[in-house]
Structure formats: C-alpha cells, structure tokens
Amino acid sequence: AAAGDDGARLPHRRFTSVGVVGSGTMARGIAEAVARAGVPVTLVARDETRASAAFDAVDRSLARAEKRGRISECERIAVLGCINATDDRAQLAGSDLLIEAVAEDTDVKHTVLRAMDAVAKPEAVLATVTSSLSVDGCARATNRPSRVLGLHFFNPAPAMRLVELVRTDDTDPDVLAAAHALTAELGKSAVECTDRTGFIVNALLFPFLNQAVRTLERTGLSVGDIDEAVTAGFRHPMGPFALLDSVGLDVSLAILRRLNESVPQPATVPAATLEKLVADGHLGRKTGTGFTLHAAPAPAAV
Ligand code: 3HC
Numbered sequence: 381a382a383a384g385d386d387g388a389r390l391p392h393r394r395f396t397s398v399g400v401v402g403s404g405t406m407a408r409g410i411a412e413a414v415a416r417a418g419v420p421v422t423l424v425a426r427d428e429t430r431a432s433a434a435f436d437a438v439d440r441s442l443a444r445a446e447k448r449g450r451i452s453e454c455e456r457i458a459v460l461g462c463i464n465a466t467d468d469r470a471q472l473a474g475s476d477l478l479i480e481a482v483a484e485d486t487d488v489k490h491t492v493l494r495a496m497d498a499v500a501k502p503e504a505v506l507a508t509v510t511s512s513l514s515v516d517g518c519a520r521a522t523n524r525p526s527r528v529l530g531l532h533f534f535n536p537a538p539a540m541r542l543v544e545l546v547r548t549d550d551t552d553p554d555v556l557a558a559a560h561a562l563t564a565e566l567g568k569s570a571v572e573c574t575d576r577t578g579f580i581v582n583a584l585l586f587p588f589l590n591q592a593v594r595t596l597e598r599t600g601l602s603v604g605d606i607d608e609a610v611t612a613g614f615r616h617p618m619g620p621f622a623l624l625d626s627v628g629l630d631v632s633l634a635i636l637r638r639l640n641e642s643v644p645q646p647a648t649v650p651a652a653t654l655e656k657l658v659a660d661g662h663l664g665r666k667t668g669t670g671f672t673l674h675a676a677p678a679p680a681a682v
Pocket of ligand 1: 441445448450511533534535536537538539540582617618623627631
C-alpha cells in the first residue's frame with residue numbers, strides 16, 4: 381500500500397490536538413471553532429502582542445455567546461482553557477494537525493508552511509486555509525505533500541457550517557478521512573473538492589457579488605434596495621454589498637482577479653466600482669468605508 385512520504389502512516393488517524401498559525405480573523409475564528417469542540421489548540425502568532433490580542437478576541441466572542449445564553453460560564457472557561465496562544469512556533473511540535481491561516485499571499489504562505497513543516501512531527505498533517513491560491517503549490521512547498529490539504533473555512537468560522545476539504549493529487553486518503561472526522565467533531569459540514577481556483581463556493585459566489593456591483597452601476601438602484609432584494613428574495617443572511625464589505629473589498633477584488641486568471645470570462649472581470657473603491661482605500665468593514673458603510677463614493681461610470 382502507498383505510504384506517506386517517509387513511510388509514516390497512522391491506521392486510524394485522528395486529530396487530537398490542533399495548531400493554528402496566524403492571528404487574524406480566520407486564525408481566531410478557527411481556533412475558537414476547534415476549542416469549542418473540546419480539542420486543544422495552540423495558536424501561534426508573530427509576536428506576543430498579536431498572540432494576546434487573538435486570545436482576547438476569542439474571549440470576547442465567547443463572552444458574547446455566554447451573554448446570549450448559548451453557552452454556560454463553565455463551558456466558556458473550559459473552551460478558553462483549550463486555547464494556548466503564543467509566539468513560540470516550537471510549541472506546534474505536539475500538534476497532529478497544523479493549520480496555516482496567514483495572509484493570502486503565495487510567498488507568505490509558502491514561507492510559513494515551510495517553517496511549520498520543519499517544526500511539525502513527521503506524521504502531522506499540514507493544512508492551508510487559502511481561498512484562492514493553489515493548494516498543490518502549498519503542498520509542494522513542504523516535504524510532506526501527501527499530508528497536506530486545504531481546509532477552507534468561511535467567515536465567521538465559529539458560525540459558518542461549511543468547510544471545503546481540498547485535496548490535491550498527492551493527498552493521502554487517510555488525511556482526508558481524518559479531516560472529515562474533525563469537521564464532524566466541530567459540528568460542521570464538509571464538502572470535498574479539487575484544487576480549482578475558488579473551489580466550489582467562491583467560484584459561484586464572486587461572479588454573483590461582481591454582478592451585484594454591475595447592477596448598481598447600470599441601474600442606479602440603491603445598495604440598500606439590492607441587498608434587501610437578495611435577503612428577502614433569496615433568503616440569504618446578508619445582501620451582496622453587506623457581504624462584500626464583510627469579506628473585504630481588497631480580498632474580494634483579489635479573488636475575482638484570480639478566478640479570471642484561472643478561467644477568463646466576463647463574469648469575473650472585476651466591476652469598475654470595486655476597482656475604484658479599493659484604489660481609493662475603501663476596503664469595507666476593516667476601514668469603516670465601503671458599499672454599505674459611510675463615505676462610499678458613487679458607482680464608477682461605465
Ligand atoms: N464569531 C463567532 N460566532 C458568531 C459570530 C462571530 N463573529 N457572528 C455570529 N456568530 C454566531 C452567533 O453566536 C450565533 O451562533 P449560535 O446560534 O450558536 O449562538 C450565530 O452565529 C448567528 O448569529 P446571530 O444570530 O448573532 O446573527 P445573524 O443571524 O445575523 O448571523 C452571520 C450572523 C452568521 C454572520 C450571518 O449574517 C451570516 O451567515 N452571514 C453570511 C456570512 C457568509 O456568507 N460568510 C461567507 C463569506 S465568504 C468567505 O468566507 C469565503 C472567503 O474565502 C472569502
């Protein structure tokens with residue numbers, strides 16, 4: 381039977397401890413989602429300040445959940461007890477699964493994955509949370525491509541049920557089976573997909589979001605009316621403009637560009653207004669200005 385790269389293979393692999401590298405929205409959300417399932421998680425940030433900011437953010441998120449009566453005080457404390465936030469990468473050596481959740485940039489991700497590969501135990505699995513870069517490229521940046529997969533969580537990770545499990549031609553079936561088991565433990569739904577730009581969700585979502593911007597440009601309708609039409613008409617939890625602001629206009633533009641590079645088609649040519657907002661520094665929720673937030677300029681003339 382085919383073994384892993386160096387012969388290391390567990391018959392029934394299970395992830396009993398998880399490492400998360402990064403300290404941004406996705407890293408925090410994934411750490412919270414994993415800890416909520418009672419699985420110990422080590423979050424490794426670039427420095428001590430970022431590590432404690434990430435821990436505090438999870439603490440606040442859990443406090444909100446407790447206030448709403450979703451979890452008890454005991455549960456909140458137990459979940460926090462499952463999280464170790466540090467700037468010491470060496471502490472990842474005990475993790476069965478190490479998840480990279482750093483900036484969506486090929487060089488940054490490859491550098492971080494190589495460092496994770498160096499510290500992880502031989503049988504550990506490495507995952508990337510990339511939403512639009514090549515998982516195969518990430519796998520090949522390491523010395524264990526058969527034990528690398530994509531775990532594409534959605535924002536906010538503790539609340540969103542879906543995880544896309546992205547396999548490459550090299551991904552060991554045991555690794556996928558263990559990833560399915562973990563997502564089930566997290567109470568999430570897993571869908572397997574291949575390493576195609578945008579996987580399933582973003583390949584469908586971003587042409588739609590782009591089309592909403594074009595509709596704004598061509599019709600002169602208001603952002604609020606289009607969002608209301610989609611929330612009330614399709615039962616989406618958020619309208620396209622609220623979602624664009626939430627995802628980040630810079631992130632959305634980068635995803636559209638990558639989708640278009642991969643399969644050139646009119647639907648993924650970024651709408652002019654999106655290009656202009658990003659060029660002018662309006663990035664959505666993170667800057668407080670975007671489509672649904674104040675100071676958003678009028679749509680670009682098309
Ligand atoms: N952190 C943790 N939990 C959160 C949260 C957060 N930031 N925001 C909401 N939640 C939880 C709440 O605690 C609650 O969970 P519970 O029922 O277990 O307590 C649940 O989410 C519902 O929250 P609320 O009732 O407060 O609020 P809403 O009903 O307005 O839901 C929402 C909030 C879940 C964010 C909802 O608006 C939604 O589903 N929005 C769409 C989000 C979406 O589409 N995300 C995908 C973006 S695309 C992406 O991520 C791909 C990437 O590659 C770009």
